[in-house]
Amino acid sequence: MTLEKGSLILLDYTAKIKDTNEIFETTREDDVKNNPDYDPNKKYEPRLLGVGEGWVLKGLDEALLESSIDTPLNIEIPPAKAFGERDPSKVRMIPLLKLGEKANEVSIGDVIELDDRIGIIRFIGSGRVQVDFNHKYAGRTLVYSANIVKKLEDDSEKISNLIRRRLPIDLTDVKYENKDSELEISLPENTFLIEGIQIIKRGISTDIFKFIPSLKSIVFLEKYTNSVSTVEKPSETENIDSTLENDTSNDKDDKDIKENTEIDDKSTEVGTKSKKEKS
Numbered sequence: 001m002t003l004e005k006g007s008l009i010l011l012d013y014t015a016k017i018k019d020t021n022e023i024f025e026t027t028r029e030d031d032v033k034n035n036p037d038y039d040p041n042k043k044y045e046p047r048l049l050g051v052g053e054g055w056v057l058k059g060l061d062e063a064l065l066e067s068s069i070d071t072p073l074n075i076e077i078p079p080a081k082a083f084g085e086r087d088p089s090k091v092r093m094i095p096l097l098k099l100g101e102k103a104n105e106v107s108i109g110d111v112i113e114l115d116d117r118i119g120i121i122r123f124i125g126s127g128r129v130q131v132d133f134n135h136k137y138a139g140r141t142l143v144y145s146a147n148i149v150k151k152l153e154d155d156s157e158k159i160s161n162l163i164r165r166r167l168p169i170d171l172t173d174v175k176y177e178n179k180d181s182e183l184e185i186s187l188p189e190n191t192f193l194i195e196g197i198q199i200i201k202r203g204i205s206t207d208i209f210k211f212i213p214s215l216k217s218i219v220f221l222e223k224y225t226n227s228v229s230t231v232e233k234p235s236e237t238e239n240i241d242s243t244l245e246n247d248t249s250n251d252k253d254d255k256d257i258k259e260n261t262e263i264d265d266k267s268t269e270v271g272t273k274s275k276k277e278k279s
Contacts, residue, residue: 002068003151005052008158008211009064012046013146017137018076024137046149048161050211057082060144069151075144086139091122091132099129111136155212159183162207166200167191181216183208192222 029044059077123130175186
């Protein structure tokens with residue numbers, strides 16, 4: 001089955017630089033375990049993609065539109081449809097002092113930010129530094145080995161994966177309910193203070209409306225849980241002791257009442273005898 005524009009899929013892939021065989025991106029842990037950049041703490045899993053939506057490089061997007069589910073893909077992408085051709089005008093020689101406090105710390109190959117642009121230092125000498133503002137992989141042909149794992153059809157799968165696209169949390173932490181075309185989303189408490197969370201929510205809403213147009217509104221709910229109770233509950237031992245004290249107190253009260261009753265009865269009896277003697 002050929003994919004159409006707007007399809008949501010899960011793509012498993014490894015991307016390499018053709019002439020060096022360097023892996024620069026992958027969702028497959030086995031492909032990168034022997035790589036110096038391997039991160040054992042990273043979760044490797046198929047990536048959510050909107051086919052034809054510009055979420056990936058142009059060359060990959062176009063290839064996916066001509067692909068089918070469960071068909072292995074081997075895609076070669078030229079520079080023009082990858083990170084672009086190298087542009088000599090983007091290589092600049094600037095005074096080393098312009099780097100400020102970092103002037104004495106930088107070395108060849110370092111990635112720096114200058115004038116709101118990212119560049120790579122290619123040369124340092126004579127009080128000057130050459131900065132290349134071309135993309136790291138500009139001018140390189142890329143090779144993708146990929147497999148479309150699944151096309152998402154169910155709204156529930158679309159919602160959970162679209163949330164995770166912008167907010168990397170476990171699927172088990174994603175809670176939502178569709179009530180008459182109004183979607184209520186409850187995020188875990190540990191996400192409430194994430195930097196830029198309001199922008200993330202806006203992005204999630206935009207994505208969900210795009211791929212599930214039947215929805216009329218989306219509500220994000222925040223629920224805070226009191227981890228420490230303000231009212232201390234008595235222990236079981238305290239309850240038993242309290243019960244015993246109450247029982248003892250009640251027995252004592254009953255005994256006092258009985259004794260007082262007996263005294264009153266005797267007083268009444270003596271009073272009656274005195275009246276008879278007088279009469």
